[in-house]
């Protein structure tokens with residue numbers, strides 16, 4: 007592909023990413039992979055260049071732009087070498103007209119800005135994310151495993167965590183092949199640790215997805231006890247099985263829930279759990295470093311639906327706890343509505359619960375829980391709280 011053709015390819019992909027964000031379709035990474043599957047003539051350098059153009063353009067624009075071309079022209083207005091590629095060549099983009107301004111630059115969409123928790127450092131929300139590993143104690147000891155990663159640094163307060171530079175090729179390393187490490191953001195590791203799961207407990211990961219946190223809970227439990235991974239999406243739970251095999255966490259049970267009718271499948275677990283983790287579906291405003299197009303996906307109506315669903319999940323989670331058990335509520339979101347206010351509203355709706363302080367080497371107290379941000383903690387953005395059932 008010529009350099010100009012790569013820019014045109016990025017414009018086409020940006021159009022697809024925008025439409026997918028508007029319609030709740032697949033993520034940018036999936037669309038990029040599909041695009042190149044259908045264009046076998048593109049070599050690895052073409053793919054890398056197109057991908058870089060796409061993500062540079064997505065990162066630069068807060069609000070969903072008018073078109074892929076507007077997003078790319080905005081970027082080209084700041085980069086003369088890119089503007090020169092708008093040359094009208096056979097597979098390249100048409101020249102930029104004098105009056106063509108391009109999409110404006112920004113970090114946070116205007117309507118989301120006032121909803122973010124006050125301490126959040128806005129400018130750091132789109133920064134580069136390192137690769138954090140969690141050593142799986144079911145298969146290896148952190149000090150031994152760390153020897154395989156000379157570039158790794160330890161993270162204060164997380165004895166199982168190793169931090170590698172952005173883009174480190176972890177999947178080619180032996181510990182990854184042997185199931186000794188999982189790629190997991192330090193914030194997710196902290197939330198899993200805050201569950202204080204231990205051998206012999208009954209633990210329910212109620213929104214388990216593909217089981218990132220379930221695997222951390224399994225390691226904390228030393229493979230002993232009852233660990234249930236529940237979710238409403240079969241394909242997500244299915245991805246947990248091979249991961250659990252690789253991690254040597256074969257005692258995990260999966261439970262598929264029927265959206266809107268979850269209580270039926272959970273009936274036999276009522277009052278039995280020592281720990282319930284609700285890692286709730288959320289706006290993902292804390293994960294823009296990895297999914298910058300998520301900013302284009304969210305709408306006020308979607309946020310309303312998410313907030314209502316979070317409250318509903320908390321309400322059917324609460325009866326699962328045994329007296330003295332801990333309910334950990336977490337979102338990878340930085341809006342107060344989904345974090346601080348959601349926890350407060352739960353406490354107002356339910357008697358017999360107290361808030362437990364979380365002692366951690368990172369994060370800041372915010373309302374009844376802890377706020378983690380890319381700017382302050384170098385993690386994805388999260389809000390989480392630990393609630394104890396007293397009665």
Ligand SMILES: C[S@@+](CC[C@H](N)C(=O)[O-])C[C@H]1O[C@@H](n2cnc3c(N)ncnc32)[C@H](O)[C@@H]1O
Pocket residue numbers: 194212213214215216217218219220236237238239242263265266268285286287288315319338
């Ligand atoms: C933030 S993701 C979970 C990520 C996962 N815990 C991890 O660490 O990788 C939220 C999950 O909640 C699930 N979910 C949505 N509605 C649910 C419901 N009513 N009951 C249980 N899970 C639900 C979604 O399918 C999604 O997998």
